[in-house]
Amino acid sequence: MTIFGTPIETIYLVLLIVAGSLTILYILFGDLLHGIGEALGFLHPVLVLSFITFFSASGYIFEKVTPLSSFLIMAISAIISLILVILLNVFVLIPLSSAEESLSYTEDSLKGRVGKLIISIPENGFGEVVIDSKSGMISKPSASYDNIAIEEGKQVLIIEVKDGVLYVVPYENNRLYNEELGATTDATP
Template identity: 70%
Template sequence: MTLFGMPIETIYLILLIVSGSLTILYLFFGDVLEGLGEATGFLSPILILAFITFFSAGGYILELLTSLNSFLIMAIAAITAFLLDIILNVFVLVPMSSAEQSLSYTEKSLEGRIGKVIISIPEKGFGEVVIESYSGMISKPAASFEDMEIPEGSEVLVIEVKDGVLHVMPYKKNFT
C-alpha cells in the first residue's frame, strides 16, 4: 500500500524515527513542558509519543513480516499500541508520579532535627554529628551553639546550619 506516494513501510519507519527522537528529547527537556501534561488531563505528552512509537514500530514490523492487508495491520498496530500505552501508564507513570520526589535533603531541613555526636565537640571547635534520615545516615561537622563542650554519644538538637556546619546544643527530652 502507498500513502502520499510513499510505501507504507517508509511512513511507519519515518514515524518511528521522529516519535522515538521526540520521546528522547522529551525525557531530557520535559520539565519545560510539564504544565502541558496537567492541562490535557490523562493525555500526557509522553503517552501520546509512546502511542505513536508503539503504533509505528508495530506497523513497520507487521508490514515487513506478514502479508496481511495494510488496513488490518493498522488496526492491529493501533490496538496493540493502545494496550501497551495503558500498561505503561498504569504500571510505570502513575506509580512514578506518586513516588517521593527526592531522597535528598537541604541544610534548612536539618534544623530542628535530633542527632548523635560521634566525635566530641570542644568548646570553640568542631566535632561530628550523625542524623538518621529516610535515605540513610547523614554525617555533618558540628559546633556547639552555646560554645560549650559536648561529649561523644550525646544527643543534640540542631539549632541552625551555617556554611555546612551544624550548630547544635545538648538535647533534653524533658525541658523542665
C-alpha cells in the same frame, strides 16, 4: 500501501525514529517543560510520544512480517500501543510522580531530628551532619548551637536551621548534655 507516494513501512520507520528520539529527549530534558503535561494528565507528552513510538514500531514489524492488510495492521498497532501506554502510565509514571513528592523535605522538617556527625564541629566552627531518612541519607553543614566542640561520630539533635546550616547539640540515649550544668538531663518532658 502507500501514502502520498511513500510506502507505509517507510512512514512507520520514520515515525519510530522521530518519536523514539523525542521521547528520549523529553525524558532527559523534560523538567524544562514540566508544566506542559500538568493540565491533562492523560495527554502527558511522554504518553503521547510513547504511543506514537509503540504504534509505529508494531506497525513496522507487522507490515514486514505478516500478510495482513494495512488498515488491519493500523488497528492492531493502535490497540497494542494503547495497552502498552496504559501499562507505562499505571506502573511507571504514576508511581514516579508520587515518589518525587515523597522524597522532598523542608529544612524546617529537620528540626528535632537526630543525626550523626561525620565531620567534627570545632568550637565556634562548622562540621557536617548526616541524617537517615526514608528517602536516603541527608548530609548538611552544621554548627554547635552552644558554640562548643562536638566530636565526630556523636549523635546530635537538630535545634535550629538558619541559611542551610543545622545548629545542633550533643544527644545520647534520650539525654541531652547540658554544658552549663556539666550533667545530662532527660530529653523527654
